Amino acid sequence: MNQETLPDEQALLDRFLADNRLFLGPDPEIMRDHRVGPRSDLEQTILEKGLSPHEVHHVRGLLNAALSEAFTMCNQMGAAPGAKWGDLVSGIYTARGDLAMIAPHGIIAFAACCFYPIKFIIKNWISDPTVGVRDGDGFIHNDARYGGIHNTDQSMMMPLFYHGELVCWLSTTIHEGENGACEPGGMPAAAESKYDEGIKMSPFRIVENFQLRRDLVTFLQNSVRDPKLQLEDMKVKLHAVLRLRERVISILDRFGRDVLVGTLRTHLEDVEAEVRRRIRELPDGTTRVIQFMDSSLRENVMQKISLAITVVGDRMIMDFRGSAPQFTNRAVNTNIASFKAALCTGLLQNIWPDLPHTMAVLSPIEIVTDRNSVIDAEGEMPQAMSLMPLFKACVVWTIPMNKLNFSLPQRYSATIASQYDQAATFIYGGLTQHGDVTGNFCGDINGNGQGARSNADGEHSVSPVFGFMCDTGEHEINEEDTPIIRLGAQRLARDRIGWGKYRGGLGYEQIATVRGSAMWGFMTGCEGSKFPSAQGLFAGYSCPSYQLCKIKGVNIFDVLRDTPQAIQEFDIVRLMNERPVSGARYSSVDMGMTFEICNEGELYMICQGSGGGYGDVLERDPALVMKDLAEDLMSHEIARNIYKVVYDEETLIVDEEATRKCREDYRRERTRRGRPFNEFCQDWVRTEPPAGLPYIGSWSDPAIIYAMSGGQRVTMKADQLHGVFMPNPKDVRIAELELQLAQLQRSTGGGE
Amino acid sequence: MKVNITEYLRIELDTERWECRRCDRELGAARENYKRGLLVYDRDPREIHPPLLDSRLYSRTYSPDPAWCRILEYYCPSCGTMIEVEYLPPGHPPLHDIELDIDDLKARWKKGAAAEPERQSGSELPVRKLAPAHRHRG
Numbered sequence: 055m056n057q058e059t060l061p062d063e064q065a066l067l068d069r070f071l072a073d074n075r076l077f078l079g080p081d082p083e084i085m086r087d088h089r090v091g092p093r094s095d096l097e098q099t100i101l102e103k104g105l106s107p108h109e110v111h112h113v114r115g116l117l118n119a120a121l122s123e124a125f126t127m128c129n130q131m132g133a134a135p136g137a138k139w140g141d142l143v144s145g146i147y148t149a150r151g152d153l154a155m156i157a158p159h160g161i162i163a164f165a166a167c168c169f170y171p172i173k174f175i176i177k178n179w180i181s182d183p184t185v186g187v188r189d190g191d192g193f194i195h196n197d198a199r200y201g202g203i204h205n206t207d208q209s210m211m212m213p214l215f216y217h218g219e220l221v222c223w224l225s226t227t228i229h230e231g232e233n234g235a236c237e238p239g240g241m242p243a244a245a246e247s248k249y250d251e252g253i254k255m256s257p258f259r260i261v262e263n264f265q266l267r268r269d270l271v272t273f274l275q276n277s278v279r280d281p282k283l284q285l286e287d288m289k290v291k292l293h294a295v296l297r298l299r300e301r302v303i304s305i306l307d308r309f310g311r312d313v314l315v316g317t318l319r320t321h322l323e324d325v326e327a328e329v330r331r332r333i334r335e336l337p338d339g340t341t342r343v344i345q346f347m348d349s350s351l352r353e354n355v356m357q358k359i360s361l362a363i364t365v366v367g368d369r370m371i372m373d374f375r376g377s378a379p380q381f382t383n384r385a386v387n388t389n390i391a392s393f394k395a396a397l398c399t400g401l402l403q404n405i406w407p408d409l410p411h412t413m414a415v416l417s418p419i420e421i422v423t424d425r426n427s428v429i430d431a432e433g434e435m436p437q438a439m440s441l442m443p444l445f446k447a448c449v450v451w452t453i454p455m456n457k458l459n460f461s462l463p464q465r466y467s468a469t470i471a472s473q474y475d476q477a478a479t480f481i482y483g484g485l486t487q488h489g490d491v492t493g494n495f496c497g498d499i500n501g502n503g504q505g506a507r508s509n510a511d512g513e514h515s516v517s518p519v520f521g522f523m524c525d526t527g528e529h530e531i532n533e534e535d536t537p538i539i540r541l542g543a544q545r546l547a548r549d550r551i552g553w554g555k556y557r558g559g560l561g562y563e564q565i566a567t568v569r570g571s572a573m574w575g576f577m578t579g580c581e582g583s584k585f586p587s588a589q590g591l592f593a594g595y596s597c598p599s600y601q602l603c604k605i606k607g608v609n610i611f612d613v614l615r616d617t618p619q620a621i622q623e624f625d626i627v628r629l630m631n632e633r634p635v636s637g638a639r640y641s642s643v644d645m646g647m648t649f650e651i652c653n654e655g656e657l658y659m660i661c662q663g664s665g666g667g668y669g670d671v672l673e674r675d676p677a678l679v680m681k682d683l684a685e686d687l688m689s690h691e692i693a694r695n696i697y698k699v700v701y702d703e704e705t706l707i708v709d710e711e712a713t714r715k716c717r718e719d720y721r722r723e724r725t726r727r728g729r730p731f732n733e734f735c736q737d738w739v740r741t742e743p744p745a746g747l748p749y750i751g752s753w754s755d756p757a758i759i760y761a762m763s764g765g766q767r768v769t770m771k772a773d774q775l776h777g778v779f780m781p782n783p784k785d786v787r788i789a790e791l792e793l794q795l796a797q798l799q800r801s802t803g804g805g806e
Numbered sequence: 807m808k809v810n811i812t813e814y815l816r817i818e819l820d821t822e823r824w825e826c827r828r829c830d831r832e833l834g835a836a837r838e839n840y841k842r843g844l845l846v847y848d849r850d851p852r853e854i855h856p857p858l859l860d861s862r863l864y865s866r867t868y869s870p871d872p873a874w875c876r877i878l879e880y881y882c883p884s885c886g887t888m889i890e891v892e893y894l895p896p897g898h899p900p901l902h903d904i905e906l907d908i909d910d911l912k913a914r915w916k917k918g919a920a921a922e923p924e925r926q927s928g929s930e931l932p933v934r935k936l937a938p939a940h941r942h943r944g
Contacts, residue, residue, distance in 0.1 A: 337914060339906035346895070348874060356874065356895060457904050461809045461911075508813065549858055550868055555813075584871040586855070586893060592813035593888040595877070598855035601866040627858050642864040669813050670888040696854065721886025728845025728881045731900075738848065738878075740897030747874060747895060754899045 078256070080199040080389075080433055084173045088166065088394045090152050090322050090417045097148070100316040113309055113317040117146060117155055120301035125157035127294040128226055133286040136206075136229030139497040139527040143168065144298060146318065147223035151176050153413040154318040161521040163203050163444075164227055165411040166398035170201020170391055171257040172211055172223050185259065189215040192261025192292060194274075196233060197254040198392050199433050204440050205251055206231050206240035210291035212261070214299055216306050222318060224298050226291040231494035234278040235438060237649040238483020238493025243351035243579050244648040245438040246383040252438075253277040261292060279483065279493045325414035332406060333418070334368040335462060341454035345446045348585040350384040351439055351646035353783050355762075356585065356743075357386075357428055358751025359446055363454045371420045372397070375772055376756025379424075380431040382777035387431035388440035390423060396447035397421070399520050403448065404473075405455050406466050407522070424759075426775040428750075435777065439579050445475040448519045452505065453589055471505030471512070471558060471591035474663035475519045476580040476645070478502070478600070480538070480566050483649065484574035487537045496538070496564075497527025498662065503559035505665035506552065506594055511678070512559030512665040514546055537571035540564070541610070542624035547661040549627075549688050553696050554594030554667020555674050560687060561662025565624050567610055568652050576658050578602055580645035587663065594667030602645045602660050603630050608638035609655030626659045671696055672717045676708040743767075750778055807915055811904065814882070814889040815840055819912050829885035839902045841880060844889055846900075849877035851893075 093101065124144035128137055136142065143164035145156045151172040156165045175193055179185040193211040198204050209227040213220050235242040235252030245251050253274070260270050266288055274288075275281035306314055345359040357378035364371045380387045388396075398416040402409060409415050423430040429443050449472040456469050478501070483493030502519045504512035518524050529540045542565030552558030568574040581587060586596035603626055613620055613635055620634050633640055645660060652658060676699045682688050683706055693699050698720050700712035743749035743760055750761045757772045763779070770776065807819045816825050817836045824833040824840040833843030850872050857867035870893075878900060880890040892900060 337906055338910035339904075341905070342901050342903045344894075344898075344901055346893075354874075454903070457812060460813075461811055549856075553854070583866055584874045585895075586851075586870055586875065589893065590891060593880075593891050595854055595891060596893050598868050599866070599870045600868065603859075630864070631860050640863070642859055642866040644866070672888070691856070695856075721881075724847065724879070724881045724886040724888065725845060725883060728847045728879070728883070730883075731839075731842045731844055731846055731880075734846040734848075735900065738846075738897060739899050743898075744873075744896050749895065 078178055081174060081177065084170055084177065085199070085201065085389070085391045088391065088413070088416055088421070090326060090414050091150055093319060094148075094150055097315060097319040100312045101319060105313065105316045105320060109309060109313050110317045110320055113305060113313055114155070114321060116305050117302070117317070118158060120298055121146065121155060121157035122159065123301065124226055124294040124298040125159050127297060128228055128290055129159075131290045132228050133283045133290070134228055134230045135494050135497060135527060135532070136231060137287065137290070138531065139500060140521070140524040141229035142227060144226045144294060145224070146298070146302065147172055147225070148315070148318050148322070149220050149222055151223060152322055154321050156411050158411070159523050161203075161524065162402050162411050163395040163399040163520055166413050166416050167201050167203060167391060167395035168209065168225055168227060169413055171195045171209065172225070174200055175211065175257050179257070187213050187220070189213070190261070190263040191259050192264075192295065193257050194260040194288070195255045195257040197256055198437065198440065199254075199389055200256050201391055203392055203395055203444065204241065205233055205254065205438065208255070208287070208291070210261070210288070210295050211257070212295045212299065214302055216303065216311060219311070221306065221311055221315065222302065224295050224302065226294045226298075228287055228291060230283065230287055232278050232280045232283065232492065237577060238279055239481040239495050239577070240493070241441065241481060241495070241579060242438045243385050243577060243646060245385040245436040248434060248436050250438070251436060260288070264296060266292060279491045282490070283492075321410065322412060322414040325410050325412050326417050328409065329415055329418050330368040332466070333365060333370045336365045336458050337461060338366050339458065340364045341457040343450060343453040343589075345450060345589070346585050347386070347442055347446065347581045349581040349583065349644060349646040350381060350386050350780060351442070351579050352384060352648065353780065353786070354584055354644060355748040355750060355780070359429065359443065359450070360752060360756060361450055361454060363458065365458060368418075369420065370418070371422060373422045374427070374429055375422060375424050376752035376759070377424065378428045378751035379759055379761050379770070379775040380426050380428050380435050380777045382435060382779045384780055385436045385439040386442040387428050387435045387437045388443045389433070389437060390430040392440055392444060393429045393447050394421060396444035396520065397450070400448040400451045403522055404452050404467065404470060408466055424772045424775055426777065441477050441579065442581060445477065445519050449473055449475045449588070453591060456591055468510075469508035469591070471552065471554070471594050471666035471668050472589045473505050473519045473665045474502040474558070474561055474588045474597055476582055476587055476600070476663060478561065478580050478645070478660055478662045480564065480658065480660070481577045481579065482536065482538060482575065485572050486535065487570035492536065496532060497525065498564050500524045500526045501562055501662040503561045503588075503597070503662060503664040505588065505591065506554050506556035506558050506668035508556070508668055511556045514559040515544070515562050515662055516559055537568045537574055539567050539569050541567060541657065542626070542659070545625070546687060547664070548686060549692060550598050550600070550661060550664055551688060552588060552590050552595055552597040552664045552667040553671050553692075554590055555669025555671065556594070557667050557674075557682070558588065558590075558597060558665030560664050563626050563659065563661050565626065565657055565659045567655055567657050569611060569654055571654070573651065575649050575651045576647070577649040578645055578647045578660055580660070582663065583644045583646075588666045590666035591668050593670045595671070596666050597664040600645055600661050600663055601642050602647055602658065604641045604643065604659070605629065605635065605657040606639045606641070607656070608635050609653070610635070610657060611655045626661070629657070629659070672698060672720060676701070676710070676713050680706045680708060809911065809915060811906070814887055817906075817908070817911065819915060822908055826882040826885060826887065826889070828887045829882060831882055831884035833882070836906070836908050840904065841890070841900060843883070844880040845883050847879045847881070849879055851875050851877050
């Protein structure tokens with residue numbers, strides 16, 4: 055080949071490859087980069103020229119109001135249950151797709167992920183002659199592999215052209231729920247591959263000339279269980295974006311293009327500079343935390359998430375290496391971009407809540423993971439229940455950041471233990487009492503108990519772990535739309551508390567049944583039935599374990615009609631221990647349950663959980679212990695055995711002197727029974743996980759990962775992870791029963 | 807100069823030693839894991855999170871499973887204050903959770919960051935919305 059023609063040949067080859075890409079899958083160049091991009095030439099020119107801070111502030115306020123209006127439209131008009139309690143977002147982006155601002159409501163995580171699909175559109179569709187991006191276009195997407203939290207969320211993304219120039223992007227997104235997956239409601243724990251997850255929309259044009267394309271709408275309606283909801287909410291999102299567009303155009307008319315473009319860019323850069331300044335305030339060093347997830351939602355398996363936060367000057371590095379490997383056939387994986395969105399949520403919710411909600415918050419922070427781990431799974435892996443690792447990401451900051459910033463003279467939020475971090479709600483599906491097919495989930499997911507603070511108890515059921523600005527919705531509305539009947543709701547879960555000098559806020563019980571449906575069912579997707587989930591801080595205890603309780607083989611409505619005195623109160627513990635309905639089947643099982651039919655009048659009972667506690671229980675003010683008793687939050691055994699308070703059970707009057715002595719005695723008992731650390735570790739530390747414990751992740755060395763294959767323990771190098779394949783739980787159970795049968799036959803001298 | 811690191815631990819910068827904030831007991835070198843200076847006790851989690859359901863009827867009772875979860879309690883050897891707890895699977899190595907750059911910490915506090923006064927239990931923490939420039943280093 056002629057050397058002089060080589061560059062031309064190369065260019066030809068490059069163009070050929072660019073023009074003939076087989077598949078425009080999720081683009082690692084986009085999906086692995088959470089940073090704000092460099093300034094465009096226009097932004098550079100505008101910012102070099104300078105902007106009036108007053109005008110920037112003014113425009114920022116107007117944008118905030120416009121975003122808030124678009125949010126409210128979705129909130130009020132949206133049909134999805136998620137829309138009703140605020141699981142949605144409206145946003146504005148730079149022309150290059152960097153997310154500058156979202157509405158001051160709803161779910162923060164969207165601020166750190168909605169830009170990915172827009173960057174995909176910019177990179178691939180603008181210059182593609184078969185697609186293009188024009189004024190009046192609107193694009194839809196739901197596949198989190200192209201950016202997003204999870205596949206229940208559907209977006210409407212629109213370019214804003216002003217005098218023929220693409221100036222910015224606008225969007226709305228709603229958690230729609232139903233998406234045609236193998237289980238109703240959009241979050242199928244039963245998904246064993248991405249092809250079980252229902253419809254997976256890469257970004258494509260659904261709107262032309264500001265109108266929905268009916269051919270594509272029909273296709274989408276045909277792909278989900280709730281075609282009415284699909285149509286209605288697409289219209290809602292479109293018209294909210296159009297209203298937002300009107301408002302932004304009026305800002306452009308009044309202030310001009312340069313002020314808007316400059317404001318969006320300034321906002322991003324200011325936030326990034328502030329985050330770096332706050333990192334610089336922290337002492338240099340490393341703090342660490344480990345989280346454990348005890349379920350794949352199909353079986354109990356211990357998965358480790360390991361984090362070391364290192365600060366050096368204005369650099370912060372989050373190192374997650376050593377975490378569990380991905381599952382090839384379980385839904386609890388997440389892609390790294392969604393995981394980062396949850397990290398941004400946690401930082402804003404727990405550490406720096408005063409910062410504006412924008413992608414720039416996470417932009418300066420470096421994140422290191424093992425590829426093909428459960429928090430950085432490759433695209434083919436199922437991730438329909440990515441909420442499990444995502445919720446862990448929301449609280450992963452609390453322990454290590456409080457150990458980093460406790461020494462600072464001033465902080466930006468309370469010093470707080472971990473919030474309860476499970477999706478404790480009923481996901482449902484079936485035929486409604488109106489004869490409609492539906493599938494979705496209840497707003498109870500938003501009732502997570504708050505972690506205790508350094509100066510106060512946690513608030514009960516305060517908010518979802520993924521967004522402090524959400525409501526729990528109205529059961530009455532839910533009962534109008536679905537056959538779910540609430541026999542117990544918002545009743546605080548007594549004695550299920552993260553103890554401490556300050557205690558975690560409690561969660562509440564949820565007792566649900568169904569009435570008037572020809573077919574209905576529930577699923578639940580929570581970990582923490584064996585290993586507690588919400589961690590305490592500075593010697594505060596974690597929350598307890600929680601499980602799913604069921605009373606089957608009974609129609610509670612018949613019982614209430616025939617013997618109304620049989621059930622004194624709908625309290626989970628009393629119902630399960632007293633078993634007031636004879637002939638019913640009572641069970642207490644893992645809180646990860648795939649879709650299961652609920653017959654009329656059968657009871658399904660779960661709890662929202664408590665946040666972690668703060669501080670040594672012996673330092674809890676006895677008056678606060680009495681207050682918890684007076685409010686019936688806990689029993690006398692806890693006051694005596696955990697808090698070591700001496701008091702009169704009738705009057706709740708504390709014997710201060712006896713309590714002081716009791717606590718002093720107990721402190722002495724601690725020093726007697728405790729062993730020096732090194733001596734203790736000689737006996738305690740094992741070289742590998744216990745033989746009987748299904749465990750995946752690192753143990754003592756983050757470079758060596760333990761996993762399972764065909765029931766046998768295997769190890770692999772952290773930088774060469776491959777997926778863990780889990781056997782079908784029913785096959786496992788059949789094998790157990792066959793073994794028992796064979797043993798029985800042997801013992802009785804029989805044969806097959 | 808003493809710098810508070812947690813509710814119960816501080817570092818005496820001059821001696822580079824961990825100290826208990828309740829009884830002033832020295833707990834070891836600040837460049838080492840503070841846990842080395844504490845006593846440890848392996849707790850059955852059912853003692854802290856007692857079963858609420860009848861364990862004769864059910865295996866899952868709101869108590870953690872002791873085969874999956876243990877609670878390590880760390881005590882000050884002098885005053886018995888519980889300084890940290892750690893929930894771990896049986897035999898998992900305890901975490902070295904705080905590893906600060908002591909030279910950096912000394913340099914910061916030498917440059918004039920005022921030591922935080924010992925707070926009274928339950929007192930309000932100073933919280934601000936937007937901080938003025940507060941730099942520890944040039």
